[in-house]
Amino acid sequence: MLLDTIKGVNDIKNIDPSDYAELAQEIRSFLIEKISKTGGHLGSNLGAVELTMALHLFLNLPEDKLIWDVGHQAYTHKLLTGRREGFENLRKFGGMSGFPKRKESDCDCFDTGHSSTSISAGLGLVMARDIQGGTNTVVSVIGDGSLTGGMAYEALNNAAKLETNFIVVLNDNNMSISENVGGMSKYLNNIRTANAYLDIKEGVYNTLKEIPKGNKVVEGIRKAKSSFKHLVVPGMFFEDMGITYLGPVDGHNIPAMLKVFQEAKRTRNAVIVHVITQKGKGYSPAERHPARFHGAEPFDIATGIPAKPRTTANYTDIFSTVMTKLGARDEKVVAITAAMPDGTGLKRFRNMYPERFFDVGIAEEHAVTFAAGLAAGGLKPVVAVYSSFLQRAYDQILHDVCIQNLPVVFAIDRAGLVGSDGETHQGIFDLSYLSSIPNMHIMAPKNKWELSDMMKFAVTFGGPVAIRYPRGEAYGGLKEYRAPIEFGKAELIYAEGEVCLMAAGSMVKTAVEVRERLKNDGYKCSIINARFVKPIDLTAVRWAAGYHKLVVSLEENVASGGYGEKIREAMGQMKTSAGFLQVAIPDEYVEHGNVEQLKKEIGIDTETITERIKKEMENLS
Ligand SMILES: Cc1ncc(C[n+]2csc(CCOP(=O)(O)OP(=O)(O)O)c2C)c(N)n1
Secondary structure, eight states: OGGGGOOOTTGGGGGGGEEEEEEEEHHHHHHHHHHHHOOOHHHHHHHTTHHHHHHHHHSSTTEEEEEEEESSOOOHHHHTTGGGGGGGGTTSSSSSSSOOOOOOTTTOOSOOOSSOOOOHHHHHHHHHHHTTTTOOOOEEEEEHHHHEEEEEEEEHHTTTTTOOEEEEEEOOBBBBSSBBHHHHHHHHHHHHHHHHHHHHHHHHHHHHSTTTTTTHHHHHHHHOOOOOEEEHOHHHHHHHTTOOEEEEETTHHHHHHHHHHHHHHSSSSSSEEEEEOOOOTTOOHHHHHTTTTSSSSSBBBOOOOSSSOOOOOBBBHHHHHHHHHHHHHHHTEEEEEEEEEETTHHHHHHHHHHGGEEESSHHHHHHHHHHHHHTTTEEEEEEEEEHHGGGGGIIIIIIIIIIOOOOEEEEOOOOOOOOOTTTOOOSHHHHHHHHHTTTTTOOOOOOOOHHHHHHHHHHHHHHOOOEEEOBOOOOOOTTTTOOOOOOOOOEEEEEEEEEEEEOOOOOOHHHHHHHHHHHTTOEEOOOOOOOEESSHHHHHHHEEEEEEEEEEEEEEEETTHHHHHHHHHHHHTSOOOOOOEEEEOOOOOOSOOHHHHHHHHHTTTHHHHHHHHHHHHHHHO
């Protein structure tokens, strides 16, 4: 096996060029085999095998710097930098991350996970190089999907004035997670179809360069603002900004890419190399279903079917269903996603009400201000978004939605621990970052029926509302507790005395389990379902503090700025002798791993919570 000879960085340079195709084949088989067991980002990685090989042949890592946008496509990079063993425990607790990590390898020069950051980071590395007199090459690799994110353009705008080399590789597979959207996607598609790898620009330039004074003509064409230039120069958009455009080049043809990379290295400015790849290449289920194999659960290699088919509904399914109902009931309800129609469950709404559905690309900031505009125009927008991705729209929530008190509903999926994607994706800050914004109201459902009820409440509320719910199976317990949602009111589930568990959202299920254990150990235990994290229900806090020895807050959010802090503060202002215990995620980043295991590690699992409560009760008596 050729792959066996690759034990560390730059070993690929010992491979004979005639063996590149075979090595690519071996890498693909390896990735399919491993990801079929661990799960992971298959499609993007299969598409980037030759591109990564070419970059490793071209660059001299770790001196040169290679930044992967999002970072989900860096598996071949990990393989070529001596991390083959890591794939046994890919994305598992204590195992190798599914994203680039500086602490994992000196060949990972910048941590990523969220999209559209690579050009900014690369530009920073370029300036750091120049200021310190370095000579290394810096390459940022960004996908066409990630090029829909505004930050990429802010970076390009900044990079356009460069008078030093900076290479941006645009890995264009014509897909985001789902179909890519918008004007840039259309523009790239035009280049792709017009050229079909037949690099007209290069051909014309090369011919011109061979004739006397041809170089001057080439310069003239570069500077010309004429339709002739449009004819010979694809990528005019970039060229007009001052960024050299090279390509398109076949991203599965290593010699062709190497040639263009060498040309790119000669420029004394920012240069975009447009590389065309196919998502899922070499594995037909992934080629046929790119969205499904973007982030795959373990699957059967022969059929591509998930190893453990899902049998229970998750919160995304519940949201998906309620959105179709809300859409039918009220024509003013519109839905917005930032490139996640599948992940957020909005696909069904899109199919039923295409004119009221908006996929804005990977552009969370724009999605929020766009929703504010829709609301100002009289509609009822629902922004469906993952908790960690909404982080980047903080100012838009504050400045565009909440100051104007506009009726925008935020359906925040993946709130809480998400598991194997790790620290960049954990949705553990939303209660904190939303709580500090005046006019924002925050709810969290205890079970699947409550998510439905909260969504119905939210679209008629008339101001900004966020509903946060976790990844995974929707809790089907406590079905009989379905009192109507009242603004700012918590729900009393069990009233017994001694210990009072005040739980937000997903932690109500945990509270039920903790109560069982406490009761077995002879304690009386009440449970309050918070429903509202902002505003908190002060009457409920007063009751909890007045009739119990110990009040315990439970939330799947960091301690700082979350639900528990509010309870603590409220209790501090009441005359009460009751003790208080805050169960929350410590103020730290939480790594990748199975959610149950992570909960244990950070002490918010049923067993640890029960023990902590018992200890606290002993201290109080
Ligand atoms: C800010 C942000 N929003 C959403 C995502 C989820 N996400 C991960 S990859 C991806 C699509 C990226 O498409 P592209 O850059 O073309 O890469 P490809 O997977 O096609 O190789 C999305 C939307 C993210 N990582 N970051």
